[in-house]
Amino acid sequence: MSALSTNLETTQLLSLRAKIRRRSTVTMRSQHCLLLFLPLLALFPLFDGVSSAVVGGRQVGLVGGWQPIKNISDPHVREIGEFAVTEYDKKAKAELKFESVVKGEYQVVAGMNYRLVVAAKDGGVSAKYEAVVWEKAWENFKNLTSFKRV
Structure with missing residues (x-):
């Protein structure tokens, strides 16, 4: 029983690690998009004269x-x-x-x-x-x- 219990814990641990990796990847992508978007916000005052x-x-x-x-x-x-x-x-x-x-x-x-x-x-x-x-x-x-x- 203890081998089955250890195997189950290992599977749960691997599943948890995979979830953490996916979340950190999503978070990193969000941060990357934000870093690309922020410089565009800085350009808005330059286009004020267009209208x-x-x-x-x-x-x-x-x-x-x-x-x-x-x-x-x-x-x-x-x-x-x-x-x-x-x-x-x-x-x-x-x-x-x-x-x-x-x-x-x-x-x-x-x-x-x-x-x-x-x-x-x-x-x-x-x-x-x-x-x-x-x-x-x-x-x-x-x-x-x-x-x-x-």
Whole structure:
């Protein structure tokens, strides 16, 4: 009986050792994955600027939502407003003359959408218009999406 008992204890001991090895292997794999993942976490601050842009002299974020343009006298904002009026004139065979940007909002998309209220003269009479312009500055691309009197 004692040989059977010793043999049973040896089998249990070997089984226990195998379980410990499997657990330590899983633990080591988990630690290895964690060590590979941690450096990636350190890279997240580097990509913070990917979803941001510079509008009116300040860096902005919030991909998808419309945000007010704080500095409507910024030369780039004025350029977008002038582009909107000029492009509308070409498409509608109109003769509006750009005066100023009254107010505006921007939206970060695959590029930037600008929703501007511009003042323009039509035959000497000043009126306000809402223009939406999509811009991809890195491609030197602008597209007038909509233009209507408000």
